[in-house]
Amino acid sequence: MASFPKIISVDDHVVEPPDVWRDRLPAKFRGAGPRVVRAPVEGMTFRGGRFAPVMGAPGGEGPPADWWVYEDLCRPLTRLDSAVGCSRDEVKLEGITYEDMRPGSYAVAERLADMDANHVQSSLCFPTFPRFCGQTFAEAADRELALACVRAYNDWMVEEWCGPAAAGRLIPLTLVPLWDAELAAEEVRRNAARGVRAVCFSEIPPHLGLPSVHGDGWDPFLRACDETGTVVAMHIGSSSRMPSTSADAPPAVGSALTFANCCFSLVDWLMSGKFDRFPGLRVMYAEGQIGWIPYILERADTVWEENRGWGGVAEKVLTPPSEQFARHVYGCFFDDAFGLRNLAAIGEPNVLYETDYPHSDSTWPRSREVAEEQMAHLPQETVRRLVRGNAIELLGLTPEGLWAGG
Template sequence: MDTHESHIPLIISVDDHTVEPAGVWQDRLPKKHLDAAPRIVRAPLKEMSFLGGRFKPVMGAPGDEGPVGDWWIYEDLRRPLTRLDTAVGYSRDEIRLEVITYEQMRPGSYDVERRLADMDVNHVQSAVCFPTFPRFCGQTFTEAGDRELALLCVRAYNDWMVEEWCGPAAGGRLIPLTLIPLWDAELAAQEVRRNAERGVRAVAFSEIPPHLGLPSVHTDAWDPFLAACAETGTVVAMHIGSSSRMPSTSADAPPAVGSTITFANCCFSMVDWLMSGKFEQFPGLKVMYAEGQIGWIPYILERADVVWEENRGWGGVADKVHRPPSETFPGHVYGCFFDDAFGLRNLDSIGVGNVLYETDYPHSDSTWPKSREVAEAQMGHLAPDVVERIVRGNAIDLLGLTADGLWRGPK
């Protein structure tokens, strides 16, 4: 572990990512499902685009010309590993939308021992990791045709996450984040409770479920799931893009447009939750927004309060939202950031207890291996106790970690 004296305590990152090893599902599912279960093949790329927030890769046939990469095959899905999945170790100018193989990525992307080593050089003690192939909240399995197999895939991923990725070799430094079968709230509640029994305190969810063809949080459809989360102290973690629709302005807008406004879905989602009445219905419920940054939060709270005060008579919320949204926010909503100097200058308007830090390893936006230096540059004006809460203390409280910042492991 890096022991360099620093204004920044050892970081607990609440938004990193794992690139799943090829055997996650092949090693865990019944033999009868293996031909249909997710598996890796090596194949050429025919064409690939990422415009208007839509990622469209086309796999070539064996023998075709084109760059060769490793592809996940699952039902009709053909999804390649790309440089954007794992960009750390490359200069910004070298990071392009291209297919890659496992051998062409940094081993810390998928190997526990190498991940811990990369965390050491980045002043990171512990990390929560979102998925790659399942997508940020398991949309891949939600879109599948065979729901029986999809449920087995969700459970297999969770078993791998808890038992291997966050298993004994991680020494409590990798904090589990599990998936649910989004298509069935009762099954989702069962999965939350199954994982809570083995010490899991975070579950992935979509920031805007209707974009996935699912009910909104304004209905009672999610109540079994939300009740399970509230009762077990499981935080609902929503990553940008977990609605499978990244913000954009047009079908031909370049990725730079969407990258600039990635926070927008988090913004819309937070308003949904604050106006849904779910925090009143489930007082123990907590949600967090991964990679959404925090600078936008003060104005949205201000605007939500104005609407609640002036328009609630006809705004459809008077019977379920009983106090100004800004008063509900502190006990229920957490913003996560890795590069937001503006938000840090306005911390008093957000709340020190509602801000979490992240490094986004191994994505192209990651601050690895200079997360400490970035934090020092942006937090140098803050008191040490405030910095401690942002980079680790709030995460310890929210995720039920030990006082030393480690996952407690299965009960």
Template sequence: MDTQSDSRSEPRNDFPRIISVDDHTVEPAHVWQDRLPKRYLDTGPRIVRAPLKEMTFLGGRFKPVMGDPGSQEGPLGDWWVYEDLHRPLTRLDTAVGYSRDDIKLEVITYEQMRAGSYDVPRRLADMDVNHVQSALCFPTFPRFCGQTFTEAADKDLALLCVRAYNDWMVEEWCGPEAHGRLIPLTLIPLWDAELAAQEVRRNARRGVRAVAFSEIPPHLGLPSVHTDAWDPFLAACDETGTVVAMHIGSSSRMPSTSADAPPAVGSTITFANCCFSMVDWLMSGKFERFPNLRIMYAEGQIGWIPYILERADVVWEENRGWGGVADKVHRPPSELFAGHVHGCFFDDAFGLRNLDSIGVGNVLYETDYPHSDSTWPESRQVGEAQMGHLPGDVVERIVRGNAIELLGLTEDGLWQGAR
């Protein structure tokens, strides 16, 4: 297919309603307080309003310091407090509605954020403004794959927190009030693959078809995908059709070049962890062992994929004798990619110009609401500008069709729970 033909065609007036596979929710203050046993309410996640003493974000490391509640040590913000963790809500968590120049690293309260960040009806209204029909949302306080609970000291409480989040995600965030337009993405207890498998199956019975995972687990002190440690979890995903969703930063280590590099450096190369992770998976042999396994990379963009596939094929073909993969990877990595891997983008004109080298069926669209990179409220306009050269059926697949197939949605692009 020549996806670069018809580049002079007029913009279409029938741009498909978007299914975004990477948006975010800012959890309401009650999520864990409403769901944990009473004995854990003073140690489980809770919101405290307190001042900020200091905060840095250098070399990919975020370091906030909370002042004493009730003091006047600095600007007030709402902080998640959990065991010894103090994590503030920041403007980077929810930046939509602010000009680019006004988006800074600062603490905020719930009243200072757009209500669509945490309120279902207001989220749906903001989706309408943005030509978005449905959205899959990654967490904020748990971090992108539940690292917050993985790092906790009390693993019994951490497991309860994971399950409480998943119950809130399925029953409230994606509940009846969402009318099928919010698609659940659940967490697992990363520290125990057997418990993770149980949680995948528990949520699959409720119609969940996506679970968050780390792009590079060893950065979290966990086994790599080259070991057998994750096999119970992967088997559960394979059996239930649950997609393994990996967001940039889900290894708690954003790419950077030095300890003093400004955030702009890391922001430019955020795709790097996705790149490293994808090569891990392609050379792991897991797609051979779990033929129904599908993975997706959120916010990694897609323009880098063609070269990596080309290089991986060359290495697999020419270096198999000493490369350590001959006995477990039996097909070219590019073939494995075609059947198992999905890249997600929101602003990647270069990738779209090279779509033939990636694969129409391997690309998904996103809007990143409510983060600072979000194309809200102009995701339709951005999509039309970048995809104007593509045939209508290709645009339909990228903007919604591939997501419907991958996430098991209805033909209308809605989630209906267990069916």
């Protein structure tokens, strides 16, 4: 394709620099907030969808890694956090330091340069240490400190990561205090007032010990998102459980099934009645790919039509699930030739493109080439919508595809 449009990636990742909380927390919390410690890795496993690292004593023997330490949590940076620039055979479950990773993982100028090398104009980035929807802070014992950490992260995201040096090319994605829907609503409104149009959320909140979307526990948060035009962004793994089949299943099982939680989550939303109650609400599934969507919509419509008398949805789900999907839901992909062959069954307006930088699945630095290969059969206007037009509309970007700030 002679003039492939510049990509707007709606799912990339940022590895937070060591000073995010040290510099932005109130003085009384700085000693207790998240901090980086260099120490060896004594052990690390990822089996059955569970990550289990063991930190050695700082200064001890063994290959060093940089660890985030917060309350009783010790979480190392790993090669999976920053894999771009390494061959696939070099990407292993091992601890690394900041010096071991590509600087674009955590530094704005270098990120923009890597975006240029990948034909990417703009990028929306999910967090690393807080995890994909801020579970780290939701699990913390000190709620006052956790709320301060959420707000400090959001201030860093808006003011520094997406600040003037980013020239509108980095799009803010913020966190909420998941343990309190009223506080979450306040944080949505605080950030919406400065131009933020996307917030992280869990694909399956009950896996985190939180209310499901079927009750009214999340209504204050959802109402705030509805009223401010804030998109609810759910990344695979944001329920702290990657799909797996057994405790001894290798990580490859979960990697092949990453879309599975999206299936469960989408049906939850479609059968919840929330889209009828909050007509302006929009949700997106990051890194879930799109090839699975047509059958889920077909089956959900059948259940709604044939089984709603006993299925518990007759009074609250007022329109067919496929119609709700068309108005409210976006699927995101970076490598899904099958999904693109079935685009008409998904809906051209409901698909967004991503590059997953700097993770091991990322198509960097070949995102353009991958897209050109998989979209060769599509009209150029359709390609433009998928790789940038739909994102511009959903995230309230300028016509040029940039974030205009508050």
